Amino acid sequence: MLQHTLTGHCGKVLAAKFLGEPTKVVTGSHDRTLKIWDLRSRSCVDTKFAGSCCNDVVISDSSGTTIISGHYDKKIRFWDTRTNQNLSEILVQGKVTSLDLDRDGKTLLCCVRDDTLRLVDLRASQIISTFVAEGFKVGCDWSRAVFSQEGEFVAAGSSDGGVYVWNTATCQLQTVLRHHSSAVISVSWHPFANYIASVDRSKKAVVWTD
Structure with a gap:
């Protein structure tokens, strides 16, 4: 209601x-x-x-x-x-499309239109990490990126239909999940379990698990 x-x-x-x-x-x-x-x-x-x-x-x-x-x-x-x-x-170096906080509220994840994700240490007000990958392109001005439930990984959708997942400790690409046929514009990580939901421009939603 x-x-x-x-x-x-x-x-x-x-x-x-x-x-x-x-x-x-x-x-x-x-x-x-x-x-x-x-x-x-x-x-x-x-x-x-x-x-x-x-x-x-x-x-x-x-x-x-x-x-x-x-x-x-x-x-x-x-x-x-x-x-x-x-x-x-x-x-930062492009339009900010989304923000997300880790569980303890000390680190900010920013999705940026220059095809990067940035981590900001809120205590120092400084960018401490940048995530990039070959083929990764932010699909629109409101694309959403997220932390995993424990902050070990970050995930974001790409214009090539992939869901890109990086390790926050190493800044290395962990995996690319592929099932979408159009730009992925939003992802969400389950707060208590290892599930990721993603949505693309063609209105398809996918739920991923191990």
């Missing part, structure tokens, strides 16, 4: 996350803003002006005070929900 419809963005909304509690949500949009919503009043309580289209957001702490957003202008932005300013920025 539909509980809420939140209106206020004037562009596509590509990301939404709960903000540390079940009554608040943050959304990122192509209208170059992030909005924080109170689900009790069904209203926007804060708007943060990013200056660039937002493709994804994650929350880096359980209290919901720090938002991380990925943007078209090749920047990852860090926001304090208690202020109207972004805390800092990290520049």
Whole structure:
């Protein structure tokens, strides 16, 4: 049953996350803003002006005070929900298509339109690893990449129909899963078991296991 419809963005909304509690949500949009919503009043309580289209957001702490957003202008932005300013920025080499946090919230995975994945150490605010592979190409501006449940691997879909999996310790390509016939635009790793789900542009979903 539909509980809420939140209106206020004037562009596509590509990301939404709960903000540390079940009554608040943050959304990122192509209208170059992030909005924080109170689900009790069904209203926007804060708007943060990013200056660039937002493709994804994650929350880096359980209290919901720090938002991380990925943007078209090749920047990852860090926001304090208690202020109207972004805390800092990290520049990468292409549009940021997705973000994902490892289980302990200390490492950020970024999928970048220059056909790479990047790991960012959030404690040092530095890029520490880059994942590349022959044949791997990010298929669209909103392609999703993810950590495995223990953070040992990262996975992302490619425009050639493959699901590429890398080892995070060595940055080496572990395997390429092939069953799709069109660009894979999203992958998801089961939080408790060794399953990967992937979806392609032709609307096919595949579930992978050992």
